[in-house]
Amino acid sequence: MHKDLQEILISQAQLDEGVKKLGERISRDYAGRTVTLVGVLKGCVLFLADLAKNVSLDTRLDFMMLSSYSGQHSTGVVRILLDLKESIEDCDVIIVEDIVDSGLTMEYMLQNLKTRRPRSLEICTLLDKPSRRKAQVPIKYTGFQIPDKFVVGYGLDYNGIYRNLPYIGVLKESAVEGNNTCR
Numbered sequence: 001m002h003k004d005l006q007e008i009l010i011s012q013a014q015l016d017e018g019v020k021k022l023g024e025r026i027s028r029d030y031a032g033r034t035v036t037l038v039g040v041l042k043g044c045v046l047f048l049a050d051l052a053k054n055v056s057l058d059t060r061l062d063f064m065m066l067s068s069y070s071g072q073h074s075t076g077v078v079r080i081l082l083d084l085k086e087s088i089e090d091c092d093v094i095i096v097e098d099i100v101d102s103g104l105t106m107e108y109m110l111q112n113l114k115t116r117r118p119r120s121l122e123i124c125t126l127l128d129k130p131s132r133r134k135a136q137v138p139i140k141y142t143g144f145q146i147p148d149k150f151v152v153g154y155g156l157d158y159n160g161i162y163r164n165l166p167y168i169g170v171l172k173e174s175a176v177e178g179n180n181t182c183r
């Protein structure tokens with residue numbers, strides 16, 4: 001376990017199992033269709049790569065990058081930093097997100113992507129932290145529900161670090177406010 005963590009919340013084996021199940025569900029639900037997985041950068045990267053490998057359908061991948069977080073707190077104001085490359089009109093779109101916390105990011109994504117007239121639009125999140133929800137967003141696919149703790153790993157970061165950990169862990173208090181440089 002990384003020295004900055006107090007505990008591992010979801011192990012690599014549990015992640016593998018949970019992500020496989022999500023991929024299988026999506027494959028069943030969209031049988032015969034082509035799906036467009038829209039990953040929300042950067043947190044989606046590890047999850048999306050593993051999820052896509054478990055989807056046995058023709059699959060398109062596209063990405064958006066949004067800003068709303070700084071450190072451990074959402075600023076609540078969402079901005080598009082990078083937009084989709086392709087049109088999603090008439091497509092079956094699944095937004096792939098690392099974690100839904102306040103729900104404000106997903107509320108914004110749903111509103112924004114709906115205006116592009118997809119055939120269908122759903123949310124698939126690896127983690128759901130329902131205790132701090134401000135916007136009630138419909139989540140079709142959830143990997144794991146977690147308590148109100150700040151977690152890192154498997155794509156999730158604190159000030160840009162820890163995304164590469166192959167499990168989900170809880171950060172130690174002492175690691176919060178630590179350095180965020182490349183040193």
Ligand code: IMP
Pocket residue numbers: 043068069074097098099100101102103104105106149150151152156157158
């Ligand atoms: P929301 O708009 O509050 O739902 O925030 C969603 C985004 O906040 C996620 O995509 C994450 O990037 C970030 N986030 C929320 N909770 C955590 C956490 O516990 N660890 C790391 N990032 C988080």
Ligand code: MG
Pocket residue numbers: 040041042043044098099
């Ligand atoms: Mg994110």
